[in-house]
Amino acid sequence: MEKRDGKRKFQRGRKDGRMAEAEEIAQLEARLSAGAPAPGSNPLAHSLPLQNQQPSDGAALAPFVGAKLFQQLPLSERTKRGLTEAKFTHMTAIQRAALPHGLCGRDVLGAAKTGSGKTLAFLIPAVEKLFRMQWGAMDGVGALIISPTRELAVQIFEELRKVGKHHSLSGGLLIGGRKDVDSEKGRVNKLNILVCTPGRLLQHMDETPNFDCSQLQVLVLDEADRILDMGFANTLNAIVTQLPKQRQTLLFSATQTKSVKDLARLSLKDPEYLAVHAESAVATPARLQQTAMIVPLNEKMDTLWSFIKTHLQSKTLVFLSSCKQVKFVLESFKRLRPGVPLKCLHGRMKQTQRMVVFFKFCEEKHSVLFATDIAARGLDFPAVDWVVQVDCPEDVPSYIHRVGRTARYTSGGRSVIFLSPSEAKMIEELQAAKIPIKVIKPNRDKIQAVSGPLAGLLSKDPDLKYMAQRAFITYIRSIHIRGDKEIFDVTKLPLDEYSLSLGLPTTPRIRFLKKGMGTVSENVKLKHDDDAHTENDKDSDQSPFGTDEKVSVDLHGEKLLTKKRPVKEENEQEPKVEDSLGTRINKKKKLKINPNRPAGKRFVFDDEGNALPPLAAFSKGSSDEELLTKDPGVSLKEAAQERYQRLKLEMQKRDKEDKLLEKRRLQDKRNKKKQRSRPSENENGLNAEEDDLSNERLQSGLPAQKKYFADDSFDESDLEVEDREAKTNVHVHSLSLSAQESLALRMLNFKS
Numbered sequence: 001m002e003k004r005d006g007k008r009k010f011q012r013g014r015k016d017g018r019m020a021e022a023e024e025i026a027q028l029e030a031r032l033s034a035g036a037p038a039p040g041s042n043p044l045a046h047s048l049p050l051q052n053q054q055p056s057d058g059a060a061l062a063p064f065v066g067a068k069l070f071q072q073l074p075l076s077e078r079t080k081r082g083l084t085e086a087k088f089t090h091m092t093a094i095q096r097a098a099l100p101h102g103l104c105g106r107d108v109l110g111a112a113k114t115g116s117g118k119t120l121a122f123l124i125p126a127v128e129k130l131f132r133m134q135w136g137a138m139d140g141v142g143a144l145i146i147s148p149t150r151e152l153a154v155q156i157f158e159e160l161r162k163v164g165k166h167h168s169l170s171g172g173l174l175i176g177g178r179k180d181v182d183s184e185k186g187r188v189n190k191l192n193i194l195v196c197t198p199g200r201l202l203q204h205m206d207e208t209p210n211f212d213c214s215q216l217q218v219l220v221l222d223e224a225d226r227i228l229d230m231g232f233a234n235t236l237n238a239i240v241t242q243l244p245k246q247r248q249t250l251l252f253s254a255t256q257t258k259s260v261k262d263l264a265r266l267s268l269k270d271p272e273y274l275a276v277h278a279e280s281a282v283a284t285p286a287r288l289q290q291t292a293m294i295v296p297l298n299e300k301m302d303t304l305w306s307f308i309k310t311h312l313q314s315k316t317l318v319f320l321s322s323c324k325q326v327k328f329v330l331e332s333f334k335r336l337r338p339g340v341p342l343k344c345l346h347g348r349m350k351q352t353q354r355m356v357v358f359f360k361f362c363e364e365k366h367s368v369l370f371a372t373d374i375a376a377r378g379l380d381f382p383a384v385d386w387v388v389q390v391d392c393p394e395d396v397p398s399y400i401h402r403v404g405r406t407a408r409y410t411s412g413g414r415s416v417i418f419l420s421p422s423e424a425k426m427i428e429e430l431q432a433a434k435i436p437i438k439v440i441k442p443n444r445d446k447i448q449a450v451s452g453p454l455a456g457l458l459s460k461d462p463d464l465k466y467m468a469q470r471a472f473i474t475y476i477r478s479i480h481i482r483g484d485k486e487i488f489d490v491t492k493l494p495l496d497e498y499s500l501s502l503g504l505p506t507t508p509r510i511r512f513l514k515k516g517m518g519t520v521s522e523n524v525k526l527k528h529d530d531d532a533h534t535e536n537d538k539d540s541d542q543s544p545f546g547t548d549e550k551v552s553v554d555l556h557g558e559k560l561l562t563k564k565r566p567v568k569e570e571n572e573q574e575p576k577v578e579d580s581l582g583t584r585i586n587k588k589k590k591l592k593i594n595p596n597r598p599a600g601k602r603f604v605f606d607d608e609g610n611a612l613p614p615l616a617a618f619s620k621g622s623s624d625e626e627l628l629t630k631d632p633g634v635s636l637k638e639a640a641q642e643r644y645q646r647l648k649l650e651m652q653k654r655d656k657e658d659k660l661l662e663k664r665r666l667q668d669k670r671n672k673k674k675q676r677s678r679p680s681e682n683e684n685g686l687n688a689e690e691d692d693l694s695n696e697r698l699q700s701g702l703p704a705q706k707k708y709f710a711d712d713s714f715d716e717s718d719l720e721v722e723d724r725e726a727k728t729n730v731h732v733h734s735l736s737l738s739a740q741e742s743l744a745l746r747m748l749n750f751k752s
């Protein structure tokens with residue numbers, strides 16, 4: 001009896017709740033239609049007094065155009081509660097401009113500076129629309145939010161959880177690669193709001209039998225210009241064909257597209273173009289101090305190292321143009337121990353690693369993150385002090401997004417870009433785009449040479465040397481394929497000096513430059529190579545290993561779905577290149593040694609792996625200002641020439657020693673081969689150890705007949721073999737001919 005009463009009470013309560021909700025929705029609808037801003041108007045032109053906070057019953061139709069507080073908008077109580085709990089009270093300019101239109105169901109193209117709060121400007125209308133339609137689990141997917149990268153999708157999802165915390169809508173994050181989506185398939189249809197990357201979404205559209213977006217109400221493209229560019233063209237077109245034309249579409253970016261073609265692709269209907277900072281004198285956040293330095297390519301490593309050493313108490317984000325460069329700089333600098341945590345973020349990392357790095361960098365106070373452009377857009381790392389662009393960005397929008405990782409919302413921040421002399425024109429382009437950038441001179445006193453210690457590291461570590469070679473090649477290729485030849489001109493780069501600055505003893509020869517430098521038409525097959533692009537951070541699709549868990553929760557935070565996800569990336573990071581030129585080139589490219597280049601230097605390290613004399617000694621007393629602004633007038637060219645001369649002599653000496661060693665090693669090898677062909681020796685046990693060596697060689701996948709490169713005519717496809725052999729040489733050297741002889745003698749003596 002008591003039980004039945006309880007049930008009735010519960011049902012009555014639910015009914016009352018539904019009625020109250022229906023009433024709330026009716027009021028919201030009435031207020032929205034009565035106070036809608038005029039189409040084409042900018043609500044920022046109006047201003048409501050702040051006291052008009054919570055319209056009481058009497059003010060149910062209170063105006064909201066010109067509102068400054070979230071509480072002044074016609075939002076559901078659930079959303080208001082979520083916003084208040086997340087401490088969002090005052091709206092930012094883009095929110096004030098876009099929300100009144102967005103809440104009325106209009107298509108919006110929102111453009112505002114980085115870090116200005118665009119995420120809430122699209123999340124709130126999406127959540128509110130579904131709330132007002134009383135969207136439920138059985139209604140399926142009501143809103144799709146598409147982001148170009150996984151990290152950004154995660155961040156948007158976190159923001160969605162705050163806004164939607166008190167709603168009964170469910171949300172899912174779909175960001176994995178191409179495999180292991182089966183576990184998602186059963187649930188994905190029951191989710192109401194999906195935050196996803198384009199590739200994963202399309203995968204569900206293609207593969208999940210009952211996945212249906214035909215009822216979709218709201219489509220959001222965050223970083224819309226990126227999603228609409230060539231890299232995502234095919235994927236996005238395929239997605240859009242599966243969406244209903246009757247929907248609300250919201251496009252947001254700091255560098256917005258206005259291309260009629262793009263808008264037609266998305267069937268936008270009379271969109272409201274709200275560019276809140278378009279009239280602003282500058283295109284970047286006001287609290288961002290931006291500087292540029294002209295740094296010859298071969299001094300960029302030194303300058304970067306010196307920057308890091310003089311900014312140990314900062315949180316710094318460093319952009320490089322390819323995964324290979326990021327990997328090399330991280331690995332080599334880690335070994336030189338700058339005194340601040342170093343980490344990296346690029347698209348070839350496994351998803352779990354990417355997330356760990358992302359969250360760790362968010363938490364850390366002093367840290368350096370080396371990243372490709374995967375981290376350029378949208379990511380909201382708190383309190384980044386510096387953005388350093390070691391490589392010139394592809395264009396002005398890329399620059400704006402990169403520097404936008406600092407000086408977010410109301411914070412300040414600083415940025416510096418190292419431009420090689422041939423890239424100096426970029427400064428004019430930036431200034432023409434209303435970017436207040438100040439050109440300063442590096443302080444030569446504070447520059448610490450790092451190429452010598454790098455050469456030392458590379459000479460000891462074939463893996464690192466291989467990484468340096470790949471970093472060199474991918475950087476050159478990235479310049480080679482870029483469009484603006486007035487800025488990106490390979491023929492103007494000091495290739496030999498650059499290679500040396502990475503610590504490489506010889507300049508890797510790049511096949512695509514063989515027939516003549518600089519013109520793309522002469523050097524085909526480059527356009528789609530994923531090594532060359534930061535944004536080509538295609539994941540290791542082939543990796544059979546990494547899986548990670550995801551994540552689909554309802555907006556209260558309860559886990560709905562846990563799935564295993566593959567590490568490999570979809571085409572979120574497809575290259576920004578034209579499909580017509582998209583001939584993929586073989587990953588193994590030929591490398592040749594150029595004998596006429598300057599030579600590297602051998603360095604000595606202490607027991608802890610520090611270069612002698614310790615680099616730290618040079619950094620004493622340095623400060624930000626000194627490094628960046630003082631110009632002692634030292635002729636860098638003379639200093640560099642003298643250094644190269646010295647390095648060349650030392651390298652020649654080292655070459656001689658290497659040749660001698662190589663000769664001995666080949667002798668050993670021939671000898672061992674002979675010994676192997678003598679069966680009696682095995683019976684004596686003489687070759688037991690050598691058998692082990694053979695086994696090791698087999699395990700390492702090396703051919704019995706190894707190939708060495710005594711001359712300058714090896715190609716890049718040989719690099720891996722060469723380096724693996726170098727590793728194996730540890731074993732070979734560890735059992736030299738004389739050692740084998742003495743071992744044999746000892747064993748024979750023992751037997752007798």
Ligand SMILES: Nc1ncnc2c1ncn2[C@@H]1O[C@H](COP(=O)(O)OP(=O)(O)OP(=O)(O)O)[C@@H](O)[C@H]1O
Nearest residue numbers: 088090091092114115116117118119254378380409
């Ligand atoms: N009204 C607000 N009040 C307080 N903080 C806000 C408000 N709106 C946004 N923020 C915060 O400001 C930061 C930047 O917001 P958001 O990431 O949405 O910027 P964005 O314009 O999308 O930047 P980007 O162009 O780089 O993607 C976030 O930490 C966000 O939580």
